[in-house]
Amino acid sequence: MSSCRQWLPATGQHCGEAARFYLTGWRCPGHTPAAQAGRAEPEPGPGYTPQRLPTSQAASALVDARAVASGKRRSTPQTYRLARVATGRGPENTTSSTSTRRTS
Numbered sequence: 001m002s003s004c005r006q007w008l009p010a011t012g013q014h015c016g017e018a019a020r021f022y023l024t025g026w027r028c029p030g031h032t033p034a035a036q037a038g039r040a041e042p043e044p045g046p047g048y049t050p051q052r053l054p055t056s057q058a059a060s061a062l063v064d065a066r067a068v069a070s071g072k073r074r075s076t077p078q079t080y081r082l083a084r085v086a087t088g089r090g091p092e093n094t095t096s097s098t099s100t101r102r103t104s
């Protein structure tokens with residue numbers, strides 16, 4: 001546990017209260033960036049857990065899988081089967097594929 005590094009011109013010294021580390025440095029609850037900006041502290045909770053926030057990459061991957069599985073998006077047969085499994089539709093044998101077309 002460190003102490004608040006907020007400089008207090010009135011006393012000519014640092015605050016010195018028990019502090020947590022913020023982007024701006026060590027700050028006690030009275031000198032957090034939010035407090036100095038006149039805002040309430042952000043609520044801690046699951047909503048702020050980075051791991052629970054869907055990334056744009058994961059979201060687009062799911063959309064891609066759905067598009068491939070529904071046949072709206074062209075893909076290789078292997079990708080198609082994987083997408084079918086990933087989206088819970090199950091593997092399906094299909095004869096319509098652009099990559100397996102035979103030229104006889």
Ligand SMILES: [Zn+2]
Nearest residue numbers: 004015028031
């Ligand atoms: Zn302080």
